[in-house]
Amino acid sequence: MQHPSIFNKLIPNVVSQSSIKKVLLLGSGALKIGEAGEFDYSGSQALKALKEEGIITVLINPNIATVQTSEGVADKIYFLPVTPFFVEKVIEKERPDGILLSFGGQTALNCGVDLYRSGVFEKYHVKVLGTPVQSIIDTEDRELFVRKLDEIDVKTIKSIAVESIDAANSAAESLGFPVIVRAAYALGGLGSGFCNDGDELKALAEKAFNYSGQLLIEKSLKGWKEIEYEVVRDQYDNCITVCNMENFDPLGIHTGESIVVAPSQTLTNQEYHKLRELAIRIIRHIGIVGECNVQYAFDTVSEDYRVIEVNARLSRSSALASKATGYPLAFVAAKLGLGYGLNELKNSVTKSTTAFFEPALDYIVCKIPRWDLGKFHGVSHEIGSSMKSVGEVMAIGRSFEEVIQKGLRMISQGMHGFVANKELEVPDVDKALSEPTDKRIFVISQALAQGYTIERIHELTKIDLWFLQKLQNIHLCAGKIEQYQSIESLPENLLREAKQKGFSDYQIAKLLFKDTNKASEEKLNLRKRRKSLNILPVVKQIDTLAAEYPAQTNYLYLTYNGTANDVHYLGDKRSIIVLGSGAYRIGSSVEFDWCSVNALNTIRERGWRGVMINYNPETVSTDYDMCDRLYFDELTHERVMDIVELENPHGLILSTGGQIPNNLALSLDKEGVPILGTTAASIDNAEDRHKFSSMLDRLGIDQPRWKELSSLEDIDSFVDEVGFPVLVRPSYVLSGAAMNVCSNAAELEQFLKLATNVSQKHPVVVSEFIENAKEIEVDAVAKKGDVITYAISEHIEFAGVHSGDATIQFPPQKLYVETVRRIKRITRAIAESLQITGPFNIQFLAKDNDIKVIECNLRASRSFPFVSKVLKFNFIEIATRVMLGEEVEKPSKSEFDLDYVGIKASQFSFSRLQKADPVLGVDMASTGEVGCIGDDYYEAVLKSMLSVGMRIPKKNILISSGTVRSKLDLLDASRLLHEKGYIIYATSGSHKFLSENNIPSILVYQPSEDLKPNALELIRDKQVDLVVNIPKNLTPGELTNGYRIRRAAIDFNVPLFTNSRLASAFVHAFCIMDLKNVPIKSWDEYK
């Protein structure tokens, strides 16, 4: 018998399904709540896996800011909507052999199921790779799913339909109390509730039968643990579970809204393996080939469980699991889809052992969601069964205290950890504990400070006592530190303990000095003292097998719970550190990941070692394959300094990761850290409003008049000077949005009273607001003040819509030559004056040829990937080379030579944000974007609007057109609609205006009027398939008719436009172009 030698047979050269030569992959489109950057990561991994096999890859994804839509990642890239119509067109053209549906989130999955049902795959002989579509359908259809799991005796959450109180009672008896009662077919949860016993059930059922003839009785699992497993299966039926995760927040809070740890912390061996065995039984029975996620509800006082759901695709959790373990789930799933067995693939961390194994972690990770609810008007802060968060962070460490404190800093909402934060105002702690909001973790901190026992907190929150014990440890440690008043008096042991429990130097200083200013000053002294005591973090590797075998891994984190580094440093100054962008949030997301990845690529191509620091598990930049070293860690001054001192790099790049790294410029510079590119002093000169303003004055460049004011009288006299409307930016926000436009004295007064608290300490900045001005942006790269390349783009909307929400056309289609000339001239002057080296962005207002500068950022902006990809000239690559000190040639290519147009459009997630007013304003509200290319302006507009979920209306359109100005904006569009045979419904003002202009329309009444036809009714009954509702003034009123119409459009899934210029562009686009004739061209076909 031969001695086994498995290592030489790990990777066969040919795919077992060698008939597959070309594969189409569906992306997930724009980032939205519930579907974000994780699918850029999954898709990029899948494309890499296919490429390795020599397969030609075709990608459909309109999200132009992603890494997967970069040159060379896929062979053909289509910036088209991921809808059955467009996907079929691409299939018809490209004739792929296979298609991958599970890497583009729910969007790709739904689209794939539709195409399967309509026979498109069969028609074009496209093989669905990986999990069969029927398995997907079995997991998506609730009834099929329950039946399927019944077949293998796996428990699911079931509801029993009853039509009498007796039946309700026996149903409850069979399920076991407590139960949830829901009235069938009743909107808004009318008649629903919890019952703990028969009496409560009787009372509730009697009431509920008033709403509905049928009740659904369901076992209540409130307070149960929520546990997830990531399971992988190959076509030979080999299965592994790569990771399990436990939610800190018990059942009832969506897993996307929960703090989550991996691996599970409170499960015994018996429990862990019971759920693991079930997960494998499920994946086998459903027949998944690739990856799936199984979510369980798990009892807290027995081993009882229920399966909540199975996601037969890569998911947010699988991206998190990949980052938590180092096991590349998407990469492996793609290979399994091609027919490989798990045993034929290698562990991509060790590079020598097999992919058929289950990672052993020797650390704990903690995921914390990032919310941005403050950005939306009218939205509730309560969290529950639907997802509202826009991003997430992952902290790695070797104690729970360490990871939760790291994580709470990473979400970067001004918190320093679990303790030593700015005090929250919590009027009713009990309520805030039992009815969770996005701030609950800080309410727990407050409750501990007020003397709540953890048992009481457990009663109110149902959070497992283990987590609360650990939080209490942090609280107790803080209490010990507070007893000291100086750095010198703080005992060494306590300082070490605090660092092991995740305290930052700032937190410790704050606890010592009880003062924020003093803490900021003293934190560096504390650092010195700490270093002198040799209390330093150590660097540990993530190697998938807990050090069992040697592994060459560059995936690192820092911890104070250890005594030795895993890494040896060369100190040759050949590494360059790129700071990433942190958690995705409104205003900073995948576009900065693209910038960071491109900076890393360039650094490595030019012969340097690229080092990444970032902590966002949804990103490609935190894929350890993208760099020479990945520090999955904090982007704070303290942590960056720790890493700089270890790495001893040639320099740092701060300008590709958005605002978080930019904010560190001054403090890092002060410590002598070599910052590549524009100097910290120049960054400060652009960021500091006063310094920037006086520079513009010096250069003779115009800007909207503004003043920083600290009393109501001063504000009034400034407004007298500039006139309404004005833009008001408070430096301290009590509630609601940070910025607002006020059109008259009443609005101004209301805003100042409600939202802010004007004082000497908290001044507000008031700026003149120029109406009906065009907004223009320049993205550019300069070297020592000399502009190397630039891209000018123009907003479709007039100024007043945040540049992150605006629809952008590039190259500009409607600018005067003189405007362009002036913009170039100003750009050069600013670059020269600030001695810019690297990427920068300037925003302008233009009215006629009058140009004013609004702001200037000495870093890459949101639109860098868009302009780079449309122009086919990589701005980050050249910026990086400039920052590396290379001589570069100015490109000869100009945007004004392009024979096509790019449109960048914003994606909103209002349907996820109940009650939020879906209106655009000066504060950004979009969660993502797309970028589409067309041979002309309207084609590009049409593709981009369809990509963000708009649909071409079939027949009826509801218009309320707002102010006279917007009525005029919409006049041509309305006429065109009429000519095309659309029926226009209009509210009174619009109806009158249209009639005066000889355009027929049907008058509809406002929601507040009890007359028919009523606008709300039209929307609810789906009688209209497009709503154009332009707000009258710029302050959002929650209870206005306009709000109710807009909200109804969102709630009933009717496309909605709230900006007259964008609405007009869309109407023109679909009236002029026939969808059937839209050319299906890949990126490379636009030359």
Place this chain on the structure above:
Amino acid sequence: MDKKIALVLENGVIFEGFSFGYEAPVAGEIVFNTAMVGYPESLTDPSYAGQILTVTYPLVGNYGVPEDTIVNGLSGFYESEKIQVSGLIISEYSYQYSHWNACKSLGEWLKEHKVPGVYGVDTRELTKLIREKGSLKGKIVFDSPDEIDFYDPSEENLVAKVSCKEVLYYGTGSKTVVLVDCGVKHNIIRCLLQYDVRIIRVPWDYDFNTLPYDGLFISNGPGDPEHCAITVRNIRKAMETGKPICGICMGNQLLAKAGGASTYKLKYGHRSHNQPVKVKSATGLFEDGKNGEIREAGERCFITSQNHGYAVDIKTLGEEWEELFVNMNDGTNEGIRHRTKPFFSAQFHPEAASGPTDTKFLFDKFIKLI
């Protein structure tokens, strides 16, 4: 503040930590396990006798320890009657615990069984040292490094120490299984009792050939199989009857020895829940494929729980035997079978506890044979 204590290694390296268990020095072989759950099971596994265990997962003690009941020498929750490890080394200790079936903390349990525990150790660094040095002797000391001598458990017959001292009976089923206790994990007994069997548990050196039985089961156990020459002789005698034999872990090594093979000490012992093994044999036992367990040999893989420092040298195995399972990481032997007779064994732990349950079906296979 807990007492500051130290872990001293034979190569002179010292790790400082804090005591959370019994306060008395101890010496032994230091081994690591990379499992993320299952400390009550691991600590009571007799295969750990003579060893100081370090757990690579840093957070330990989270769910406390369940109250145990022992009926007729069979524990309700644990793998034996007591804690078998000589000492426990961890990174982060959960003083407080949270679980519905816990009755005490890990520290209290260690104290009860007079086993020292150290927390605050960089267990990843320690694991790397053990990995590089192969086997590593060490001691947990409280006041001075010299208060106890190093101890090499491989020199001792640990099986004799942990095996039962008298014959024990379980179950009332129709078939009789003789279970040779080399340090049996109780979950093996629990797994067997799920079938229609009666178990006669005998000490490691008991001549079971005098007993009437239908199948023979050889358990796991600690240390070097060289010490169990008596058991090997008894197995060899049993093989002549042609009655089914199954072995686990030490049982695999003893069956292999009975079949003429030799064993050796591994550089990196296998102590984890994530050991991948694949089916090597293409014939015989697993051909039926009826339970959907084995379809194509070589493509069928399992994640297994393991705890052993010695392995069968497959090159030395007799002609009439073949390799049944192989480790996918290092290619070492994970099980053998006889080509014609109903004898087979696994180096891993199909009974799990702690660890994954993928290979529990091996018990089915054994029972079907008898």
